[in-house]
Amino acid sequence: MNNQDLFKMALGNLLRRKTRTLLTILGVVIGTSSIVVMLSLGIAMDYSFKEQLSRMGSLNLIDVNNYGFYGEGMAPGGGKELKLDDNAVNSIRQIPGVQGVMPIKTAYVRIVAGKMVGNLPVTGIQPELMEVFDFKVETGRLLMESDKDAIVFGKQTAMNFYNPRLRNPQFGPMGPEPPKVDLIGNKLTLTTSLDYGERRMAGAERNPDQKPPKLYKVKGVGILQESQNEQDYNAYMHMDTLKKIIEESERTESGEAQRRRGNRQDDQYERVSVKVKDINQVEAVQEQIKAMGFQAFSLTDMLKSMKETSRKMQAILGGIGAVSLFVAAIGITNTMVMSIYERTREIGVMKVLGADLTDIRKLFLLEAGMIGFGGGLLGLLLSYLISLGLNKIGGGFLGGMGGSTGISVIPIQLSMAALAFSTMVGIISGFSPARRAMNLSSLEAIRSE
Template structure:
C-alpha cells in the first residue's frame, strides 16, 4: 500500500467518526493549550523581572568594594585582563550649595575620570563630557531642584529652571555643618546633561565633575574647615569595573574575589534568577503535561474503538497479505493526526490568549491595586517563545503516539479467521 493510499485509509475512517474524533481533538487541544498558557506565565514574569533589573544597569558592570580603595588600586584594576574601563566615582562628604543666576539648590558633587566614563558609555541626553576641571555635567533633574529664595522658604510653588542648561555658568560652594560657606566659590560651566534614569522614581540632580577638580576642593576645604585630611577625608567613593564582554564577567569576578575584593555583579544576580525561573518553568510544564495525559485517555479510547469497529476490515487486510507493521502504522498515523491537529489548534489559541492576557490583565491588576500604571513597571504576563512551542508540541504529539500505540499493537494481533467471521 502506497503512502497516499495509507493517508486515504486514515481520512476515510476519520470522516466516518467525525464527532468522536472532533471531541478527541478538542481534548488534546485544551490540554496542550493549558500547558502552553500556564508555562508562558513563567516566561512572561521571568522576562519582566530581567528587564526591570537591567533597565538601569549594565550587565558587564561589576561593583568592587575594598576597605582601602585608592587611586593606586584603581590603576591596578585597569591593568587586569578583560577590563574595558574602571570608573572610580568619589562623592563630596561636605554639604554643598549651587547657584545659577538667582536660583539655588543643594545638589551634590560627584567627581570621576571622564576618560573611563567615556569607555563605560556615560549616558548623555545632550552636550558632551567635561575635558577640564571647570567643566561639569549635571543630572537630568538638576534644573527642577533650582529654587528662588521665596521658593526655598516655602512661600511659592517650586518651578525650577526651565531653560537650556548647556553653556550656563554655576557657582559651587562648600558648606560647614551649620550651613556657612567654606572658602571661595568655584565657577563651573555646564557642558552636558545626563540621560534621564529608566525608572521614573529615580531622580538625578547631581553634578558630575572631572577628577581634576579634586585638588582645588581639598585645598578649600582643609584650609578653612580645620579638618585633618587623613582623619576626615573630603571624599568617599565606589569603583565599578566594566568587562569587555559578557562572557568574561564571571572569570573577572572570580579573580577579583580571590584577590580579596568584595564583588557584586548583575550577572551573578541574573544567574540566580535564571536558575529559579528555570525550576519554576519546569514545574509549570510538568503541571501542564498532566492535562495532556488526561487528554490522552480520550485518544486511547478513540483508537481502541477504532480497532474494535474495524476488526473485519483488519482481517481482510491480513488475509490478502498486509504486513502487520503496515496495520500498526495506519493506526499510529491516525493517533498522530489527532495529536498534530490538536497541537496546531492549541498553539493558535495560546497565542490569542497570550495577547488578550497582556492587554487586559494589566488593566485589571492596576484597578485592583489602585494604580494607573503598576508603579511605572512594564509587566508582561505571558510570553510564548519558540522553545515552549517546541516542548509543548513534542509532549503533545508524543503522548498522542504513545496513546495510540497499544491499540495499534492490538490490531496486529487480531486473528484472521475470527475477524472474517465477524459481521459488519
C-alpha cells in the same frame, strides 16, 4: 502500501467517526493550550524581571567596594587592609572580559547659578569612560579630556536648586514647583561650603579658625538623559579637578573638622564601577574581583535569584497544564483501542491480502499522530487567543505589572516545542493499540463480527 496510501487511509478512518475524533482532538487542544498558556506566564515573568533590572542599571556593570575587606591571610590588626586605589583599578582592568573600569570619588558641594543655589553630589570621572559606561546627553555634550572646569548634570539635579533670598522659597527639593535654573547658560560657581550664599542670622559671627571658602568658576556643558538611576541625581566633572578641589578644601578646614575627618586616605576611591563586554562573563569577572579581596555586586546577582523563582513558577504552572495533556493522551489511547475493536475484521482482511505488519503499525501510529498534531495546532491557536486576551484585558487590571512585554509571552520556540510535544504524545499513545493490532490473528479477525 506506500506512505501516501497510508496517509489517505488514516485520514479516512478518522473522518469516518467524526464525533469521536473531534472529542479526542478537543482533549489535546485543551491540554496543549493549558501547557502553553501556563508556561507563557512564567516566561513573561522572566522578561519582566529583566526589564525591571534594566531600569535599575546595566546588567553588564559590577560595583566594587572594599568595606573593610581583607586579602587572604589578612585580618584586622594583623595584616594590611586592601586599598581601592589606582593599583587596584589597574589590577581589575587586567581581568579578561573587562571593557572599562571607572573609579568613583564624590564630593558634596554647593553650586551657584545666578540667584539660585543648590547642594548636590559631584562625582569625579575620567571623560573617556563616559561613552563606555553609556552616558547619554539630552542637552549639550559629554565631558572631554580637555575639560578641567566643566560639569555635566544629571536630569534631576536642577530640583536641588532654590533662591535663598526669598523669604518663603517655592523651589528646592521640597518645593511645590520645579526650580527655573539654567545650568548651561549661566555662569556657575562651585564651593565646598554648603552654606555659601545663605542669609546670616543677626549676631552670628564666622568662626575665626575657619578660612573663607574657596570659589571655583565652572561651566555646565551638558545635561544627561533620564536614566531612572543615580545618574539622574549626580553631577560629573573631571576626576583630576575634583581631587584638586577636595585637597584644597581639606587644607582650609578647621582643626575640629580635620579631627572629625580622621585618617581618611585620599588616595582611595569610594567605589569602582566595572563594565564587562559580555553579560555571560559578568559572574566570572565578579568572582575574580572577590578573590582579590574586594566586595563585588552586580544586578546579575538579583537576576539569578529571580530566574530561580521564575523556573519554579514555570515548573509548577507547566505541571498543572501537563495534567490536562496526560488526560488527553489517555483519550487518544482509548480512541485507538476502540478503533481496533470496531475494525478487527478490516485488520484481518488487510493481513490476508498481504499487508505488512509494519504497515499496520504505521497506520495506527499515523492516526494517533494526526490526532496529536491536529489538537496541538488548534491548541496553539487557542493559546495565542488566550494570551492576547490576558495582555489586553488582564494587563489593564494589573496596571502594567507585566511590563512592556505583557503578562503572557509565547515565543516561537515554545510554539514549536508544544506542537512537537503534542504530536509525540499522540504517537506514544497510539503505540500500544498499534502493537495490539499487529498481534491480532488473521483468521480470528476475519471470523469476528
